[in-house]
Amino acid sequence: MPQDIYDKIMMVAKRRGFIYPSFEIYGGIAGFYDYGPLGSQLKNNVENLWRRFYLLQDNCVEISTPTITLYEVLKASGHVEEFTDLTVDCSRCKRSYKVEDIIEKGTPIEEAVKENKILCPTCKTTLQDAHPVNLMFSTTIGIGEGRKAFLRPETAQGIFTNFHLLYQYRRKNLPFGVVQIGRGYRNEISPRQGTLRQREFSMAEAEVFFDPQDKTHPLFDTIKEKQLFLFDNEKEMKVSVADAVKNKIINNQALAYYVYLTQEFLLTAGVDPKKFRFRKHAANELAHYATECWDAELYSERFGWVECVGIADRSAYDLNAHIESSSVDMYAIRPFEQPKEVLMKKVVPKMNMLGPRFGGKAGKIKEQLDQMDAATIKKVTVTIDGEILEVPKDCYDIVEVREKQTGEKFVPHVIEPSYGIDRVLYFILEHNYVEEKKKDEEYTILKLNPKVAPIKTGVFPLINDENLIRIAKKLDTDLRAAGISTFYDESGTIGRRYARMDEVGTPFCITVDHDSLNDTQVTVRHRDTTKQERIKIQDILPYMRDKISL
RNA sequence: GCGGGUAUGAUCUAGUGGUUAUGAUAUUAGCUUCCCAAGCUAGUCACACGGGUUCGAAUCCCGUUACCCGCACCA
Numbered sequence: 001m002p003q004d005i006y007d008k009i010m011m012v013a014k015r016r017g018f019i020y021p022s023f024e025i026y027g028g029i030a031g032f033y034d035y036g037p038l039g040s041q042l043k044n045n046v047e048n049l050w051r052r053f054y055l056l057q058d059n060c061v062e063i064s065t066p067t068i069t070l071y072e073v074l075k076a077s078g079h080v081e082e083f084t085d086l087t088v089d090c091s092r093c094k095r096s097y098k099v100e101d102i103i104e105k106g107t108p109i110e111e112a113v114k115e116n117k118i119l120c121p122t123c124k125t126t127l128q129d130a131h132p133v134n135l136m137f138s139t140t141i142g143i144g145e146g147r148k149a150f151l152r153p154e155t156a157q158g159i160f161t162n163f164h165l166l167y168q169y170r171r172k173n174l175p176f177g178v179v180q181i182g183r184g185y186r187n188e189i190s191p192r193q194g195t196l197r198q199r200e201f202s203m204a205e206a207e208v209f210f211d212p213q214d215k216t217h218p219l220f221d222t223i224k225e226k227q228l229f230l231f232d233n234e235k236e237m238k239v240s241v242a243d244a245v246k247n248k249i250i251n252n253q254a255l256a257y258y259v260y261l262t263q264e265f266l267l268t269a270g271v272d273p274k275k276f277r278f279r280k281h282a283a284n285e286l287a288h289y290a291t292e293c294w295d296a297e298l299y300s301e302r303f304g305w306v307e308c309v310g311i312a313d314r315s316a317y318d319l320n321a322h323i324e325s326s327s328v329d330m331y332a333i334r335p336f337e338q339p340k341e342v343l344m345k346k347v348v349p350k351m352n353m354l355g356p357r358f359g360g361k362a363g364k365i366k367e368q369l370d371q372m373d374a375a376t377i378k379k380v381t382v383t384i385d386g387e388i389l390e391v392p393k394d395c396y397d398i399v400e401v402r403e404k405q406t407g408e409k410f411v412p413h414v415i416e417p418s419y420g421i422d423r424v425l426y427f428i429l430e431h432n433y434v435e436e437k438k439k440d441e442e443y444t445i446l447k448l449n450p451k452v453a454p455i456k457t458g459v460f461p462l463i464n465d466e467n468l469i470r471i472a473k474k475l476d477t478d479l480r481a482a483g484i485s486t487f488y489d490e491s492g493t494i495g496r497r498y499a500r501m502d503e504v505g506t507p508f509c510i511t512v513d514h515d516s517l518n519d520t521q522v523t524v525r526h527r528d529t530t531k532q533e534r535i536k537i538q539d540i541l542p543y544m545r546d547k548i549s550l
Numbered sequence: 551g552c553g554g555g556u557a558u559g560a561u562c563u564a565g566u567g568g569u570u571a572u573g574a575u576a577u578u579a580g581c582u583u584c585c586c587a588a589g590c591u592a593g594u595c596a597c598a599c600g601g602g603u604u605c606g607a608a609u610c611c612c613g614u615u616a617c618c619c620g621c622a623c624c625a
Contacts, residue, residue, distance in 0.1 A: 007618090015561050015576075027599060027615045082625050153625090189551065189623055197624070287625060307624095443587075463584055491578090495586035502586090511585065523585070530586065 006302040009429050016504050019195060031191030031199035038504055041454035043425060046269055047181050049451060050204050052550045053265045060177030060206055065158025067183050068139060071148035073157050076325035077318055082288050135187040151185035156416060159207045160318045163330045174332055174412060177208035193303055195426050202421040209412040211334060215252035223260050231279045251292050258311050258417045262296050270449040272431040275299035289317040298427040308423040316411040335407035342405050345398055353395040369396060446505030447528055450548045455487045457544060458501040458509035462494060472512040475537060484544050502527055
């Protein structure tokens, strides 16, 4: 017997083609799910609704980058360090350690684990239960040695590694946002909770770049009076966006704006407002890149409050990391109101001295010397391939120059709303799943918002009559040609056909009956009220468009 | 990863160490002039996988996988 709402939803989801476990014919594997026909369509609709909010309303741009991501990228971003360690916990000291940090040098990790050679560095207790802290999926690009790579654990890095190009594309104006919708991969130790923790999942992320001195948002004034549902780990509260910022509940306008945008998106997509809140991360649960983070949490009758969206202030963490690691100029310019003339001391390399002395490294040394500000340095050193070299005085001149400066360089800060699409989809199902009794029979309705419903309307001939079928089929074809998804059905009784549509969340059903032959009207039946209205066939198209447009 | 439980058509489920393995829903074909899962007739589809015990296993045992519940984990 189905136990609770989750079981019931997963039953319907499988039977009707929303979502179900992958590879079942080979025994299945935890953490992977297939979206069936209706699930895929629902997902597309939700993603397109999301695009409406971020691409149109917030004027972000969308890009698409590979899911296979070079080792260097994730090394720089900190994910390699944070993802791949075998860890032990000391219950006495309440601390976690990386196994490789605390075992005797030279001991293989496997051996240390097997023979209980792991001691707590603080209290000397023997530690057990070594466990890997989440892993990324690793792979190799090319044959032979190839290059190391991972399946990306987030889409964000693809955006950061594009920053300098996108900054040009947006003609060096801040703030601007870049979004990406795509798959991410995390090799969870033990995925549980059904579709809420998958190993391959879809996310929609926006990286919005701000001048750290100006974390305001151009549209802030338009939404500042709106109410937010916030939870600071102690009490839930309803406050206006403006007050949340003024009282420093949320650190800045930009972050608050995206908290609100997220709320607006989720409620439009069909999340139950009573099962929704924002929770602020405590300092000790922040990700390695975040300075402040608000989660949109949705309430599940089975799983409790579940994080579905994280809105993080990543500060300059990622861009700094990539600037340092790749040496690519990913700075933004803050223009001065008036261009300044500045007296600068520049280091001018003498290549005729550098060349003979440093050989092939001379070129790289020149590059670094060109960047130096001689006013602030005493000894001239450069770092080439990890080696620190001192450059003797006779290899350069220090020259005073007047330089015109139009602005100053800085590393932008990033506000990142990051959505777990699969989680949002699950909650759209759970929050809209309604059971009613009809003649003592259990009757289920999926009250999906028409904007996201996979099928917009059923099209039926009332009875099996050639004349009605002809009209119904034409109407069905016309609707689909106009971009409105339909489901044509002439089997079984009319009630049964309505029921089938109700179960998969189809908001409307159009029925052609005998009267239609004379008055060219059809019946539009509404899912949630079962009310019916007569509409002219020629008016059906605009009528539907009006109801379902995003 | 540890402990406990579960596994029968698309879905839910009955089942005893012994012939062609229940029933319902769904679905297919037909009949039915049909606006809220009506009825009738006929049909399709199942014992998770791999070993073992046994004359004989869907049933008992072991392993694997998946799912569920706790613990840990969720950067």
